[in-house]
Amino acid sequence: MATETTTTAAPSVKPKKEALFSKKNVKTLRDPLDDNNPITVQVLGLCSALAVTVQVKPALIMALGVIFVTTFSNLIISMIRKTIPNRIRIIVQLIVVAMLVTIVDQFLKAYMFDVSKKLAVFVGLIITNCIIMGRLEAFALAQKPWPSALDGFGNGLGYGLILVMVAVFREFFGSGSLFGYKLVPQWAYDHGYVNNGLMVLPPAALFIIGIYIWWQRSRNKKLINVS
Amino acid sequence: MENLINLFIKAVFIENVIFAFFLGMCSFLAVSKKIKTAFGLGLAVIFVMVLTTPLNYFILNYMLQEGALTWIHPSLASVDLTFLAFILFIAVIAGAVQLVEMVMEKSLPSLYISLGIFLPLITVNCSILGTSLFMQEREYGFVETAVFSLGSGTGFFLAIVLLAGIRERLQYSNIPAPLQGLGIAMIITALMGMAFLSFSGIKL
Numbered sequence: 001m002a003t004e005t006t007t008t009a010a011p012s013v014k015p016k017k018e019a020l021f022s023k024k025n026v027k028t029l030r031d032p033l034d035d036n037n038p039i040t041v042q043v044l045g046l047c048s049a050l051a052v053t054v055q056v057k058p059a060l061i062m063a064l065g066v067i068f069v070t071t072f073s074n075l076i077i078s079m080i081r082k083t084i085p086n087r088i089r090i091i092v093q094l095i096v097v098a099m100l101v102t103i104v105d106q107f108l109k110a111y112m113f114d115v116s117k118k119l120a121v122f123v124g125l126i127i128t129n130c131i132i133m134g135r136l137e138a139f140a141l142a143q144k145p146w147p148s149a150l151d152g153f154g155n156g157l158g159y160g161l162i163l164v165m166v167a168v169f170r171e172f173f174g175s176g177s178l179f180g181y182k183l184v185p186q187w188a189y190d191h192g193y194v195n196n197g198l199m200v201l202p203p204a205a206l207f208i209i210g211i212y213i214w215w216q217r218s219r220n221k222k223l224i225n226v227s
Numbered sequence: 228m229e230n231l232i233n234l235f236i237k238a239v240f241i242e243n244v245i246f247a248f249f250l251g252m253c254s255f256l257a258v259s260k261k262i263k264t265a266f267g268l269g270l271a272v273i274f275v276m277v278l279t280t281p282l283n284y285f286i287l288n289y290m291l292q293e294g295a296l297t298w299i300h301p302s303l304a305s306v307d308l309t310f311l312a313f314i315l316f317i318a319v320i321a322g323a324v325q326l327v328e329m330v331m332e333k334s335l336p337s338l339y340i341s342l343g344i345f346l347p348l349i350t351v352n353c354s355i356l357g358t359s360l361f362m363q364e365r366e367y368g369f370v371e372t373a374v375f376s377l378g379s380g381t382g383f384f385l386a387i388v389l390l391a392g393i394r395e396r397l398q399y400s401n402i403p404a405p406l407q408g409l410g411i412a413m414i415i416t417a418l419m420g421m422a423f424l425s426f427s428g429i430k431l
Contacts, residue, residue, distance in 0.1 A: 043409055046252035090350060091321045098314040106310060121360035124313050128353040130253040202247060203420035210406075210413030217405035 029150045032158035035220065038131045039162045040213045045131035050166070050205040051122060056179050058118050059167035063160030065104045067153060069126055070135060073097050074152030078140040093136050094127065101126045131155055166208050174199030231374045238378025241427050244354045245386040246420040251354035255387055256412050265391035268349075269384030273377070275349050276358055279323045280376035283316050283359040284369055291315065316359045324350045354383050390416065 038044045045066075052062045076096050077084075084092050105123045108116035116123070126132070135155050140148040171177060173196045176184035184193065198204050244250045251272070258268045289298065291312055296303035328346050331339040339346075349355060358379045362372050393415055402411050 040409070043256060044253060046249065046256070050249040050252070090347070091318065091325075094317045094321050094350070095314060098317050102310060102313050105313070121357060121364055124316075124360045125250070125353050125357055127313055127317050128351045128356045130351060130353075133351045201421075201424060202249065203417035203424070205249070206413045206417035206420065210410050210417065213410040213413065214403075214406045217410065218403075221405075 025147055025150055028147050029154040032151070032154040033161060034158075034216075035222075037158045037162065037216075038134070038155045039159055040209065040216055042131075042134065044134045045129045045159055046209075050209070051202065052119055053163060053167040053170055053205050054174065054200060055171045056164065056167045058115055059163045060160075061108070061112065061115050062119060062122065063156070063163045065101075065108070065123065066126055066129065066131070066159055067156030068104060069097060069100045069129075070132055070152035070156035070159075071149050072100055072152070073132055074135055074140040074148040075145050077136050078143060078145040078148035081141050084141075089141070090133075093133065097132055097136075098127050131159055162209065162212070165212070166205050169208050170199045170204055174204070231370065234371060235374050235378040235381075236429075238375050239382045239385065240423065241429060243382040243386060243423055244357065244379050245383060245416070246423040248357065250357040251352045251383055254348060254352050255383075255390065256409065256416075259387050259391040259394055259412070262388060262391045262395060265387045266384075269387050271346055271349055272352060272354065272383050273380030275320070275324060275327065276355055276376045276380040276383075277373070278327065279320045279355060280358050280362055281369065281373050282319050282323065284362060284367075284372045286315050286319060287312065287363055312360075312363060316356060320355055320359070321350045354379065386419070389419065393419075 032038055036042065039046060053059045073093070073096055077093060080092075101124065104126070105116070108119070108123060135152055139151045143151070168178065171179075172183065176182060176195050184195075238244075242248070245252070245255055254268060259265050287309075290296065291308045293307040293309070294304045296306050296308075324346060328339075331346070358376055361379075362375065367375055390412070394412065397411065397415075406414075
């Protein structure tokens with residue numbers, strides 16, 4: 001399912017500027033969507049993600065926030081990578097990330113107060129989201145700004161895909177709706193259909209991701225011995 | 228006193244950082260392959276958490292909140308710096324971890340060696356920052372903050388040692404190849420989370 005989105009997205013951006021979207025750059029962008037997905041393959045960024053997936057809307061906004069932060073933190077760190085002293089690089093990275101997260105938090109508080117209340121501390125926890133630190137350490141510190149930004153965007157997107165997928169499952173089966181609109185009709189409830197209460201509880205997210213990992217790895221045998 | 232014991236039990240069992248909020252999942256899954264290393268990481272997390280959360284409490288209450296700066300000059304009463312909370316909290320945590328690392332290397336080399344790479348990693352453990360942010364959101368007092376941070380740390384310690392125990396046993400069981408490793412660890416965590424949900428019946 002992730003591959004479908006990349007094949008449709010890649011040709012639409014590719015013809016515009018050949019140099020910017022060379023084969024290597026496109027690969028940086030699409031690898032994190034499936035084969036090198038930050039959540040299911042690299043095992044990064046589970047922390048703040050799972051708790052916001054009870055409904056689709058907060059999950060989508062969280063994903064957008066993370067995409068913003070990963071893209072720009074990768075870009076900024078990559079631009080100043082030659083001036084950062086190696087010993088204190090973690091603190092420098094954290095300050096840059098914290099600044100970006102503060103921007104996201106203030107924006108949400110100003111324009112989407114109800115969602116901001118729902119996400120509560122989890123916006124702040126984007127700072128310690130391992131995806132961001134992981135990509136900064138593994139990619140941005142060694143690469144040029146443009147590929148770094150693409151890598152950050154791709155990883156944010158790969159994270160967002162999983163997040164929204166889990167949220168769709170949990171909201172549909174847990175409360176019979178998507179984006180707050182009722183999808184399961186009333187007559188189904190009258191005939192004895194019951195919402196699955198487990199889906200609203202925290203463990204459901206782990207079950208869904210565990211089963212997704214199982215499916216992904218049985219489809220792609222290369223990933224089996226990753227971790 | 229009773230109130231504090233309740234808060235501690237609540238933080239350890241009912242609102243366990245791992246099973247109720249998924250905080251610190253990355254290191255929880257990555258470092259839970261052996262009981263011994265899990266034990267070391269758990270202890271380090273308790274230590275850093277008990278150190279940094281009260282520090283952040285002071286920063287919040289004497290620097291950031293509206294009216295907190297009156298101890299410098301009464302005219303600063305209307306200054307509200309809470310939007311700086313993220314940057315200062317994470318700077319305190321990163322600084323404290325660095326400091327602990329240096330002190331430990333000098334004075335407790337045996338413990339330092341046994342903790343190894345986990346000490347610097349704690350900086351990006353979400354449960355540490357999460358505890359500070361919960362402290363801010365729930366407006367705890369100082370003693371409550373100290374007890375809450377101890378409880379959260381203990382909850383993390385308990386969870387990671389339990390999972391490591393189960394994963395050590397798993398090596399002898401026959402799991403389908405695609406599910407091995409991460410997949411089964413996720414599902415086990417979910418089952419453990421369901422077990423911990425039963426604590427929510429306790430009325431405090």
